[in-house]
Amino acid sequence: MSEWAQMRSRRDPSGSSSGSAIAASIGLALGVLAAETSGSIVLPSEHNNVVGIKPTLGLMSRSTVIPISLRQDTVGPVARTVKDAAYILSVISGKDKFDNGTDAQPFDEIPDYVKACKYSAFSGARLGIPRNGITPFVNQSTEPIMAAFETAVELIRGAAATVVDEANFASFDIDAFGRNSSILLGTDFVAQLSDYLSQLTKNPNNVHNLHGTRYDPREEWPDRDIYAWDRELERNYTNESEESYDAYQANLEMAGPSASLALSTNTTSMPW
Structure with a gap:
């Protein structure tokens, strides 16, 4: 899909889950599943203006997914709204005897992710921004993205969350x-x-x-x-x-x- 888009329109929907993100973006489904090892949920979601959730490793099973690296492989939802993605996340999360990575889940009952889809849910949260892991990727083409990011950070602060800026990696290279x-x-x-x-x-x-x-x-x-x-x-x-x-x-x-x-x-x- 990425190769087709670059050849036809010289626009890149990113990858590797570009097909999933495009399907959600043009309304072929309420939501879809995508797989990520390193950016393959979040990047196509960003490029196609949809919501992608890259879950914490172990939140849902990777059983039967062709692996690249079980250190990083995850499956996550892509949808047109945060709430739609949260509905899917609630369905696919849970422990699986065929993926021992799910044993790390600290709960027996899956949280209600849809219930958290409200502005007040940020109250009391503590979030960190590793600026030195972001800055190397910032250039002229990403300026609109960073502007939207900073706006979102201020909205989160306004919702009574604590934002720790410069929560940097020790020596990111x-x-x-x-x-x-x-x-x-x-x-x-x-x-x-x-x-x-x-x-x-x-x-x-x-x-x-x-x-x-x-x-x-x-x-x-x-x-x-x-x-x-x-x-x-x-x-x-x-x-x-x-x-x-x-x-x-x-x-x-x-x-x-x-x-x-x-x-x-x-x-x-x-x-x-």
Whole structure:
């Protein structure tokens, strides 16, 4: 969908859940589901002027979703209004024995997300803005977005929420973060795709790993660009390798204690 839009109109609906966001935007459905590993719910929602909710990891099951990285993979709703998205979120949330990530939920009964769709729900909430994680992405094209963001921040303040500005990451480095994330997502994808394929009850094409997918003639390799797959296979790392561990630790250290301490006294009554 993204490629079609760029070719036809030179406008990018973003991705990867562009189809979901467009379907919600033009009213093909009340709401839809989208999947995100790194921006694939929130970015298409922003580009298509709809509401996308990227849930906390573990709020709903990822069972049967083709994985990239179970560290980050989530499923979330996209709809034309916040309340419609909240209705869907309430339906899809909950524990699932087939996804042990949902064991982290701190409640037995799903909160009423629709009930929280009111201005007064911000009262008592404590929110942090990591400016040094936002600034690297700000440019002339994002000025309207940032203007809307700052307006929203002031509305939240006006609703009696505490907004902690400059709740920054300890040492955010966008280039290092990108390199580390590339290693983490790539090594997880190679391993977890194999795990996913091994659980299929039927596998008519006898594809069991990324290597087998890469050389399937229907992929038309090397005429079609599968650079990301080539890169991960050529790295020959695993998600248990020293390189993967170091990348994970480096990204954790970027967050540091400062942002978490600023938000440690969380008095919000809003659902998780």
